[in-house]
Amino acid sequence: MSEKILNAGSFSVDKAARIQGEPEGVSRLIPLWLRNWRTPEVLLRLLSPIVLLLAWELASELGLIPQRIIAAPSQIGGTLWAMIVSGELGKHLLVSLQRALLGLSIGVSIGVVAALITGLSKRGEVILDSPMQMLRTIPSLALVPLFILWFGIGEFTKIALIVTGTTFPVYLNLFSGIRNIDPKLIEAANTLGLNRRELIWHVILPGSLPAFFVGLRYSLGISWLALVFVEQINTTAGIGFLASDARDFMRTDVIVICLLIYSVLGLLIDGLIRTLERFALAWRPSFVRN
């Protein structure tokens, strides 16, 4: 039992005694490992989703949730497995990933080049910044009709829409990253005798990298959003096609699978960027401390 000792104004509590003591009463019947059992936090975290899934499943079984509203979890799982095994899911996934990555890499490249031009030169800013700011305010999906007229309804339009969506977050963030470099560091670089090229390479670019990554994350999110949209117009492959096809056949299980895929891929790509940051920004206090 707890024991309190009071002497000479000091005070201590001894709690260790309890664990050593022999069990008393009914608790003697429960084995030791079970008495000391502590539920891992992971299991506790999973508890509410599992309960929710079970309730959903039960409601579907009992006919409380009709299948045309949403399929039962067991059915979704079965369909998912079948699509993975047949390779159908893999095929569509690959097409979607290619579209997203192609659009994203073109968009990010344009954003980076434009930001370097406007960020590093006053004249570049005067010439290029206002058109970029004007274009930025147009929602890229509003360009769909025009793009379809110009480029037809094929692959080019789809990629072009992802490009227009992903250029600006990178542009804006990198531009402000370049302009917000601590002027004291620039001054220090000047007293150290760095020329302009060295200043850009050793000070400005590494200093604006964190801002670039912020932009890259936004762009990634937008590329995903644009993908969902463009894949529902006149496509024969891709996750978006899968979803719109499923809608026509009222396959709620397939639609849910598509949603799952989008969210899992989004998480994966975000994880990838985090890993990239960990390497590229190893110098940042938040990374070096741990």
Added chain:
Amino acid sequence: MSNIESLAAPVQLRNVVRQFGQQRVIDSLDLDIAPGEFVALLGASGSGKTTLLRSLAGLDSIDSGQLRVPKARAAVFQEPRLMPWKRAWKNVILGLRIPDAKERAVQALTEVGLAHRLDAYPATLSGGEAQRVALARALVREPKLLLLDEPFAALDALTRIKMHRLIIELWRKHTPSVLLVTHDVDEAILLADRVIVLAHGKIAEQLTIDLPRARDTGQDGFQAIRARLLSLLGVEVDVPAAVGQAAVSGVRRFAHG
């Protein structure tokens, strides 16, 4: 002043003026710093100290007058101003175009007692360590003129004492001319050969400090110089009678100009 002498002084200012709008921050200033001389610059805020140092560092221009400084000069500021994305040794040799760069960086960091922190990122360095890296970065360039802009102001008292010793040691080894801008009167007396008090962009007073080194604040004559400088800066201090007597002679002994 003879021609040979003027060639010898690495820093020469003649009638230098720097003004922002109507306000003359530096007003017809004349200043020579001899080779290897350690000069401390005192003055209230807004007296033009920092502006002067920035002009000497080439970070600011002057409006009229003549300013001659050696090309080989380096500056250490109140903040270390290290590039956070570069490891300590890369910071040291930043901007140097020499083949055996790493070797020189190791050498310079060893000199300031940081041989074990070569690969550290600035974020992991303590304030004193970061300032020592900044010092190594300045000295690795073998400057003829070392500009120090309150480099110890942000350090704790104990670290500051160590840094004072280090700076004297390095100054003796590399023998650059030094211009130290500081608010700390004790620091100025401890370190400098000559203390200049700047007021309204002009030299109000300069004292040659010929106290023997290594100096300490308890030294004979130290308190007298301190009281004199503080009164020039507008702070009156009571000097005990016994010391006061020494103070008068002290001032007479050390006052200059």
